[in-house]
Each structure stands twice: as C-alpha cells, then as structure tokens.
Amino acid sequence: MITEPPVLSTEALTIRFGGHVAVDRVSCAFERGTLTAIVGPNGAGKTTYFNLISGQLRSSAGRVLLFGRDVTGLGAPRRARAGIGRAFQLTNLFPDLTVLENVRIAVQARHASGFDLWSLATRRRELIELAEHHLSRTGLLDRLDATAASLSHGDQRKLEVAVLLALESEVLMFDEPTAGMSVDEVPLVLDLIQEIKADRSKTILLVEHKMDVVRSLADRIIVLHNGALVAEGAPEAVIASDIVQQAYLGTAGSGAGAGHG
Amino acid sequence: MLKALLSEDYPRSRLLTALLVVIVAGLALAPFVFPGIRPLNTAATICVFIVLVASYDLLLGYTGIVSFAHTLFYGIGAYGVALALDAWPASWGAVALGTALGLALAMAIALLIGLFALRVQAIFFAMVTLAVASACLILASQLSGLTGGEDGLTYRVPHLLSPAFRLVDGKVLGVRLDGRIVSYYLLFLAAGALVLAMLRIVNSPFGRVLQAIRENPFRAEALGYRTAVYRTAATVAAAAAAALAGALMALWQKYTGPDTTLSLSIMIDILLMVVIGGMGTIYGAVVGATVFVLAKNYLQLLMAAAAGATAGLPLLPQLVSPDRWLLWLGILFVLSVYFFPSGIVGRLRGRGGEGGAPRG
Ligand SMILES: Nc1ncnc2c1ncn2[C@@H]1O[C@H](COP(=O)(O)OP(=O)(O)OP(=O)(O)O)[C@@H](O)[C@H]1O
Ligand SMILES: [Mg+2]
Numbered sequence: 013m014i015t016e017p018p019v020l021s022t023e024a025l026t027i028r029f030g031g032h033v034a035v036d037r038v039s040c041a042f043e044r045g046t047l048t049a050i051v052g053p054n055g056a057g058k059t060t061y062f063n064l065i066s067g068q069l070r071s072s073a074g075r076v077l078l079f080g081r082d083v084t085g086l087g088a089p090r091r092a093r094a095g096i097g098r099a100f101q102l103t104n105l106f107p108d109l110t111v112l113e114n115v116r117i118a119v120q121a122r123h124a125s126g127f128d129l130w131s132l133a134t135r136r137r138e139l140i141e142l143a144e145h146h147l148s149r150t151g152l153l154d155r156l157d158a159t160a161a162s163l164s165h166g167d168q169r170k171l172e173v174a175v176l177l178a179l180e181s182e183v184l185m186f187d188e189p190t191a192g193m194s195v196d197e198v199p200l201v202l203d204l205i206q207e208i209k210a211d212r213s214k215t216i217l218l219v220e221h222k223m224d225v226v227r228s229l230a231d232r233i234i235v236l237h238n239g240a241l242v243a244e245g246a247p248e249a250v251i252a253s254d255i256v257q258q259a260y261l262g263t264a265g266s267g268a269g270a271g272h273g
Numbered sequence: 274m275l276k277a278l279l280s281e282d283y284p285r286s287r288l289l290t291a292l293l294v295v296i297v298a299g300l301a302l303a304p305f306v307f308p309g310i311r312p313l314n315t316a317a318t319i320c321v322f323i324v325l326v327a328s329y330d331l332l333l334g335y336t337g338i339v340s341f342a343h344t345l346f347y348g349i350g351a352y353g354v355a356l357a358l359d360a361w362p363a364s365w366g367a368v369a370l371g372t373a374l375g376l377a378l379a380m381a382i383a384l385l386i387g388l389f390a391l392r393v394q395a396i397f398f399a400m401v402t403l404a405v406a407s408a409c410l411i412l413a414s415q416l417s418g419l420t421g422g423e424d425g426l427t428y429r430v431p432h433l434l435s436p437a438f439r440l441v442d443g444k445v446l447g448v449r450l451d452g453r454i455v456s457y458y459l460l461f462l463a464a465g466a467l468v469l470a471m472l473r474i475v476n477s478p479f480g481r482v483l484q485a486i487r488e489n490p491f492r493a494e495a496l497g498y499r500t501a502v503y504r505t506a507a508t509v510a511a512a513a514a515a516a517l518a519g520a521l522m523a524l525w526q527k528y529t530g531p532d533t534t535l536s537l538s539i540m541i542d543i544l545l546m547v548v549i550g551g552m553g554t555i556y557g558a559v560v561g562a563t564v565f566v567l568a569k570n571y572l573q574l575l576m577a578a579a580a581g582a583t584a585g586l587p588l589l590p591q592l593v594s595p596d597r598w599l600l601w602l603g604i605l606f607v608l609s610v611y612f613f614p615s616g617i618v619g620r621l622r623g624r625g626g627e628g629g630a631p632r633g
Contacts, residue, residue: 066495092497104495106488117485120478121496126503128478129510134281136478179496 017080025074049230097181118178327558328514334553337487342402348535350519355529383512387505425530551616
C-alpha cells in the first residue's frame with residue numbers, strides 16, 4: 013500500500029546568518045488534521061523556521077516538501093498559492109487600506125483574481141462577502157471601513173488572523189497569535205483555532221509561549237532550542253521532560269514572554 | 274452611467290467635485306470660451322499632461338514605484354507618430370501605424386526594464402530608469418538622420434486636422450471650425466477616454482493589488498502575489514498610456530523634438546504635477562496638470578503685469594520680474610508640498626495622510 017505523504021515536511025532544514033546557525037538541521041513532518049505546537053525560548057529560531065517554510069527566507073541547506081513535492085526552490089508567493097498560509101508574529105498588514113480591503117485582497121489572492129483589470133473590485137460581490145464572513149468570525153464586522161493602522165493592537169492581531177483565514181490554505185501557520193492581546197480578547201482567537209482544528213481538514217502550526225494554551229490545543233509539541241529540534245511528542249510527555257524543563261522553562265525564565273518587539 | 278464611467282470612484286468632496294466640473298467644462302468649451310491660439314494650445318497641453326500625469330500616478334501613487342523613464346515612453350509615442358508622418362504622406366494610416374509602433378516599442382521597453390530591474394531595490398530601479406531615459410535622449414539627439422537630431426521633426430498631419438480644413442463654412446459662436454478645432458476635440462476626447470480607463474484600472478482587482486504592494490510588498494508576497502510581475506504590469510500599462518499621450522501631442526504640435534518630449538525637465542514637471550495634485554487619486558492628475566500648466570503659461574504674464582504695476586518701488590520690480598518666474602514656481606511648489614502633503618485632492622478630501630483607502 014502506498015502511504016500518502018505528509019502535508020508538510022522539512023528535511024534537515026538549515027539557515028545560517030553569518031556564523032550563527034539560526035535553524036539547525038530540523039526534520040519534521042506535519043500530518044493533515046493535526047495541530048503542532050512549536051515551543052522554545054526567545055531566539056530559539058521558531059519564527060525563522062516559519063520563514064523558511066513559507067519562503068520569506070531561503071534555506072542554506074535542507075528541503076521543504078509540500079504534499080511530497082519539493083518547494084524549496086519556490087519563492088513566498090508560489091508557496092502561498094501552493095497552500096502554505098502564514099500569519100505573522102509582528103503584525104504585518106496594509107496599514108492605509110481598510111479592514112475590509114485587507115481581507116478582501118487575501119480572498120482575491122485565494123481566488124486568483126489579481127489580474128482582472130477591467131471589472132470593478134466593488135462589483136465582485138462574492139469576494140467581498142467571503143471577506144465579510146472571515147471578518148465576522150474574528151469579530152471585526154463593525155470596523156470594516158476603519159484603516160488597519162487605526163485599529164487597536166488587539167484588533168490588528170485579529171485582522172492578521174482574518175487575513176490568514178481568508179487564504180483558506182491547507183497549512184495554517186500562527187506565530188504567537190495572541191501575543192500582546194488583552195486577556196478578554198484571547199479566547200476569541202483560541203476558539204477560532206480550536207474550531208479550525210476540530211474540522212480536521214487543515215494542518216496547523218502554532219508557535220505559542222503559554223503552556224496552558226499549548227496543552228489544551230496541541231496534538232503534538234516540538235521543541236526548538238538554539239535552532240535545533242530537541243524534543244518531539246505528545247504535549248504532556250514533552251512538557252514534563254527534562255529537556256523542556258531545562259532548555260525551555262529554565263533558560264527563558266517563566267517561559268511566558270510575550271515575544272520580543 | 275456616471276457611476277460606471279467613474280468606476281464608482283467619486284471625488285468624495287463637494288469642493289473637489291466643483292473644481293473638476295470647472296476644469297472639465299473649461300476644457301470642453303475652451304475653443305469657444307477662450308478663443309485664440311495661445312489659450313487653445315494651453316488647453317491642449319493640459320489635456321495631454323492630464324493623461325501623462327495620471328499614468329505616472331499609476332506608478333508612483335498607486336504602486337509606489339519611482340521611475341524617471343516616463344518621458345521616455347511619452348517621447349517614443351510622439352516619435353512614433355512623427356517618424357511615420359515624416360516618412361509617409363500625411364494619412365490616417367500613417368498615424369495609426371506610427372501610434373501602434375510607438376505603443377508597442379514603449380510597452381516592450383517597459384517590459385524589459387520591469388523584468389530586469391523591478392526585482393531589485395527601489396533606488397536601483399530609479400537609477401536604471403534614469404540611465405535608460407538619458408541614454409535615449411542622447412540617442413534621439415545624435416541620430417539626426419532619423420530623428421532630425423536637436424532640431425526635431427516637423428511634418429504635416431492628415432487634412433482633417435490641418436488649419437486649412439473647414440468643418441463648416443462661416444463661424445459658429447464666433448469661432449471658425451477649422452482643423453485646429455477638430456484636432457483639439459480629438460485630443461480632448463482621447464484624453465478623457467484614457468483617464469477614465471485608468472480610473473477603471475485602479476479600481477479593478479488588479480489596481481487593488483497594486484495598492485497592496487505599495488502598502489506592504491512583503492505581505493503581498495506572503496498572500497501569493499508576485500510583486501515583480503504586478504510591478505512590471507503596472508509599468509507596462511503606464512508606459513502604454515504615456516506613449517498614447519505622446520502620440521496625441523505629436524499630432525497637436527506637428528512638431529516633435531527631444532526638448533518637447535524626452536527631456537528630463539518634463540520628467541520633473543510630471544513629478545511636480547503628480548505631487549501638487551495628490552498622489553494615488555487619478556483626480557490629482559487632472560487638478561495637478563491643470564494648475565501647473567496654467568501657472569507655467571500665465572505666471573510670466575502675471576508677473577510682467579505685477580512688475581509694471583510696481584515699477585516705481587524699490588526691489589519689488591526685480592523680485593516679480595518675469596525672469597524670476599521659475600523661482601516663484603519653486604516657492605509655490607515648496608509651500609504647497611509643505612501645507613498640503615497629500616496634494617490638492619488629499620486636502621480637499623480632508624484627509625491628512627497620503628494615498629486613498631479604497632472602500633471594499
Ligand atoms: N534576518 C536575520 N538576520 C540575522 N539574524 C537573524 C535573522 N532572523 C533571525 N535571526 C536570528 O536568529 C535567531 C532566531 O530568531 P527567531 O526570531 O527565529 O526566534 P524565535 O524563536 O521566533 O524567538 P521569539 O520567541 O522571541 O519570537 C535569533 O538569534 C535572531 O537574532
Ligand atoms: Mg518569533
């Protein structure tokens with residue numbers, strides 16, 4: 013029987029910045045319908061690992077496979093269209109465009125309508141309705157006409173998530189989605205991730221510092237330390253392991269850092 | 274009807290609407306309201322520059338690309354028509370062929386520049402366009418056998434457009450309807466159609482991608498948009514519109530030379546017009562080109578009058594002498610950028626920031 017390849021996998025993925033190895037031969041496979049939490053102290057290489065997968069950075073060595081196909085040579089746009097969706101740790105929006113437009117432009121990317129020069133964007137109702145749907149899921153329907161730059165930090169984080177949802181990608185990568193959010197805003201985002209996970213059709217990667225969140229959401233945890241993958245397994249087992257207690261909780265103090273600025 | 278013509282992108286300000294109505298009505302009725310050769314020439318120049326500036330706004334204001342090659346495309350369009358009318362007897366076939374060849378060459382060069390240079394940093398792209406534009410300016414001046422060199426080309430236009438042509442005998446509203454008037458309306462209608470087409474493009478899904486790229490190219494890539502491809506497409510579209518503006522100017526002036534088409538001082542004028550009018554609005558091109566061309570053509574007259582009026586006073590006559598008109602234009606520009614950083618259109622729309630947030 014031929015087994016189906018994992019949705020996403022990395023093979024000995026490595027990047028060096030000068031002499032510094034930020035991601036060090038990380039091999040890992042991500043199966044459909046699972047949520048993998050990626051933990052590690054500040055500077056462990058989690059965001060850099062994400063950048064290598066979604067193509068913002070080119071690896072020095074190793075490969076990235078999507079559905080078994082080598083995508084290492086592709087740039088970020090092609091990988092996005094192939095099904096790798098990404099939300100950023102540092103909010104990364106179109107500041108002067110409206111909330112609706114930020115999401116609509118992502119819907120439009122998903123529906124490959126970017127080279128439509130002649131119809132009116134305002135007349136493509138189907139794209140706008142989809143955008144509004146994703147904005148209602150993230151609780152931003154009442155801010156449609158505000159510019160992204162004018163939103164509160166929490167709302168910007170939600171918009172970042174809405175943009176990712178709009179891509180309807182196979183792989184969803186969240187980089188500390190709740191960092192800097194106020195306590196009462198956090199559940200909305202976590203519930204959304206839970207909802208996507210419950211659907212069991214997507215492959216989710218989540219960088220998260222808060223251990224209670226990781227415990228409740230993750231099917232599996234991988235631990236990065238100094239760029240290398242040092243532990244992998246079921247949440248309870250990994251969190252309890254010595255290596256995490258030392259490498260992660262030990263080095264990074266409480267481990268609850270809200271992410272660097 | 275109006276909704277479709279304006280691509281649902283309205284001026285969004287009473288004052289701006291009023292200003293645009295005045296400008297469009299003024300241009301539409303120019304031959305009758307402002308008779309005479311000089312005013313008609315000014316009106317025709319405004320029409321052409323509106324197209325040229327709007328097409329530059331597509332690059333600078335909407336896509337965030339700084340290019341100095343825009344006069345190059347304008348010049349290619351103009352020389353296309355000029356060379357065709359120079360080589361063949363004046364006919365519409367020659368005009369069409371010259372326009373088509375100029376258009377094709379401008380788009381091809383834009384494509385090449387885009388493919389080679391738009392992947393690199395913005396500053397490098399700006400330098401490449403400057404180098405290419407300067408090289409072509411020198412080329413046009415040197416190839417005197419073909420282009421007439423510094424002297425340029427003077428040629429005849431189809432009979433319908435020549436001053437000898439009479440649309441009707443006698444005068445209408447005190448104006449003789451000769452080929453000049455026909456030329457002017459050809460220019461006016463073509464310019465209007467081109468501006469409306471560009472308004473359409475910036476409000477299309479494609480135009481929205483350009484604005485996203487201007488705002489955050491990194492994010493646009495993460496969404497799956499290949500920014501180099503979109504930037505190149507924008508450059509080609511802008512080059513096409515600029516070339517058509519050049520072809521119109523060539524038909525109007527019956528003369529094409531390096532100074533009136535390829536020169537870098539025109540490039541600077543375009544930059545000033547787009548900034549004065551308001552970047553990323555298209556309407557800014559209409560307002561900016563009108564204000565600037567009027568100032569350029571009439572500031573000297575105004576200053577001569579002022580110099581005459583203040584003749585007895587110390588210092589003042591020297592300050593307002595017509596020779597200083599460029600100084601005053603510069604001062605006007607600095608003041609306008611300082612007080613209206615988002616241009617006249619941005620100011621009238623009552624927004625401080627640059628660009629326009631499109632409503633989805
Ligand atoms: N473009 C770059 N050039 C040079 N060094 C870089 C670059 N990007 C990341 N690094 C370095 O790589 C290391 C890993 O950084 P990364 O942002 O991936 O950490 P992280 O695990 O996401 O940390 P945090 O939890 O703080 O977000 C850091 O030492 C960082 O300084
Ligand atoms: Mg990080």
